Amino acid sequence: MRPETRALVLHLGVIAGLAALYPLLPTYHQGNLTRILVLAIYATGYNVLFGYTGLLSLGHAMFFGAGMYGLGLPMQHLGLPALPAFVLGTACAATLAAAVAALALRTAGVAFMIVTLMFSQAAFLTILYFTTWTRGEEGFVLARGARRIAGLDFSTPDVRFWTAFALFATALLLTLWMARSRFGHVLVAIRENEERTRMLGYDVQSHKFRAVVISGAFAGASGAAYGLFFGYVGATFASVQYSIFPLLWVLLGGAGTILGPLVGTAFMFYLINWAQDLTSAYMLVAGVVLVLLTLFARAGIVGEIRKRWLGWLP
């Protein structure tokens, strides 16, 4: 089998595996899997920018939040139906990403991290400032009756899972296709040697811009889906913690691998879950695991698998 075919079979296999796994799981883990898939869309988008393009953003929570509030506010205050609200939320995130990219991409390296962090803090404070509509830290609950598209009622766990599954599968296959396209190859080239890439005649700035917008749109879709599925919109999801999470998930799973974001998200989800049972300082456990991984498996879980055994993994 050619490596391309092998990779496609593997990724379709993972998708099929997720579908087969769901009915076998106990209810509690079914719910977890739904959350993991929604958040893995966020991680997958983050990976486009961090893993493939080599740009480290510390402000992705603003895109996740833009998706969530872009969906939630018009549903809550204007009675917008769920489907257009979902599209609007994703579009809000993509638009915000375009605006942030236009400014932040004038910087590079550490300055880019700081600028994205600052924009994200500004977005977070904006949510708190308009507490009248956003309900600030406390957030608001989306009415159960409004959370439906056509015949799908998102207060039902099974509907939630299968919709999350479809969204995640789309995100995964889109990134797989992207990674193999000319666009994806140029992103990797930028990550590996930006000046060389420019001097081969590639428009580095425009590729980076598109990477930020794609990444922001994925984050927004994930945020909108999270709000829609679980019926709650709150400022915590736009806080700095939610900018750090996708970075950790992608680092753990393997930056610049297609499956890494899913593996990292699932690993971290259950790690924190397990640590919460042990101690209230559960983030400490997450920290220790991260330190261990950077010491002994710097490429992340899937990255190490690729390095040691499966060199053809995209």
Added chain:
Amino acid sequence: MTILSTDKLNRVFGSLTAVRDVSLSVDPGEVHALIGPNGAGKSTLVGMIAGRIPPTSGRVVFDGKDVTSLPAHRRMQMGMAYTFQITAIYARLTLFDNLALALDDRDPARVAAALDRVGLTERSDQLAGDLSYGHQRLLEIAMGVAQAPRLLILDEPTQGLAESEIAGFGDLVRSLRGTTTILLIEHNMNVVMELADRITVLETGEVLATGTPDQIRANLAVQDAYLGTTHA
């Protein structure tokens, strides 16, 4: 008929004028060498030609168009190619990927043909960073050649190459003669005298002389400034 010309190019870094009023013209198909002592402004000059360094004043005209305000990648798209003085390849990618990016095409036959020009075909699947220094330099030259440029700018291509590799480099340049215009910065005088059709000598940012290898060899001012031969 010129493919490239510069018109009174200047570049000032603080109190240092690295390049002063350089007007240069390169004919299509020629191998034009830039020589001069360290700090003469050679790399700054080609940096301005390629679009990596904005000039303080002056113009760059390529293929009949004023490209002074165009960004580097647009100039490359117009038919320039540039190899760095300090090797700039994709060290963590395979040779195949390096060449595929240079070609902007992943067709295996074209990549193999491009690698074959520098004799690296068999190493197609190796990581570029695992190559010896000399092979990395050859890879970078192959990436420049693969773009089928009309103007190939080579910044000290033979630095760090062994004698046998330099001979191979000479053959490669000769095979491009007539189809590709080459602007060559080079310290190895044997290479310059052997390959160049014309030579421009820079000193402290200014053009000291331009001419054929024989003319440059006979030029007393150049001998004083650079070639180091004493004349009685």
